[in-house]
Ligand code: PSV
Ligand code: MN
């Protein structure tokens with residue numbers, strides 16, 4: 001057995017769990033075209049079955065996040081039972097206040113009390129669903145914002161948002177949490193009501209302990225030092241979850257670690273440093289991706305493996321040597337220690353370790369030869385469109 005992964009590192013990797021999004025398994029695209037794929041799930045039950053393949057071959061994805069109303073079913077107890085039969089659990093519930101005509105000018109920050117009430121009620125209904133599914137987290141991302149200077153009173157909107165969130169937070173059960181996701185623009189182009197981590201932090205801090213920030217790695221301006229935000233939120237005890245994906249331009253929702261593996265490494269170094277991979281860590285790891293042109297299940301398998309690989313490299317970082325170089329002001333040695341960990345190929349060690357735990361050494365190959373794709377392609381016709389690719 002390779003000694004690259006220490007027993008401590010293996011213990012951390014053992015508990016690494018990455019929630020996968022139900023919408024990754026449906027067809028998605030850009031506003032130009034949605035390409036259909038054979039075997040696309042026709043309902044949330046089939047999405048769960050597909051998601052379960054990721055866990056089956058990697059041991060890394062034990063829960064599936066749902067998006068409401070995309071995954072609305074009559075019987076959530078049946079969906080939960082189906083998930084359990086497939087070997088996974090139902091995870092985070094994502095609300096959706098961005099696809100209804102009423103929300104053209106906003107939802108939880110809307111100036112019209114009727115519409116704001118409707119948006120609050122949607123979130124209360126999501127919490128009802130969480131009670132049935134056993135989900136811990138309610139994830140809120142708001143499209144709220146404006147397109148033109150003067151269109152809206154920015155300050156009033158923050159105050160209304162706080163009031164709305166308060167009403168939602170009050171309804172949460174003792175074991176449930178609210179995570180508020182930020183995004184710097186889109187679909188609003190002038191201002192967004194929760195554009196950055198600072199606004200999310202201010203809003204959730206006013207709610208209470210079980211309200212935390214969700215950091216989507218694709219939701220920052222180019223050049224943003226995301227690992228610094230990770231460090232700060234962990235330091236403040238307010239990092240609730242990650243939506244992992246990668247981006248070249250804006251909110252591209254591409255495979256995590258594909259655009260900038262080094263950035264993913266730097267983020268995971270701060271996660272390890274801030275205790276985000278400890279057994280009692282409050283941080284939930286999720287993917288928020290769409291697979292527009294590549295196969296969806298292998299796309300998700302590759303994604304969780306990328307996170308595992310970078311977590312393993314982050315765990316290799318020689319903290320003692322790094323600390324000594326930092327204390328001595330030895331810039332080049334400190335950077336050298338950091339780069340040594342990043343440049344280490346952990347793939348053979350991870351393959352060996354996987355096999356030692358009864359998992360396939362090569363999960364991509366194992367899925368490809370499992371026959372699952374051929375079966376769903378033959379069985380399923382008329383699969384669903386996942387989302388608008390936000
Ligand atoms: C918004 O861009 C977002 O990142 C939120 O997490 C949404 O719920 C998700 O994308 C929908 O695809
Ligand atoms: Mn997201």
Ligand code: MN
Pocket residue numbers: 183216218219251288390
């Ligand atoms: Mn997004």
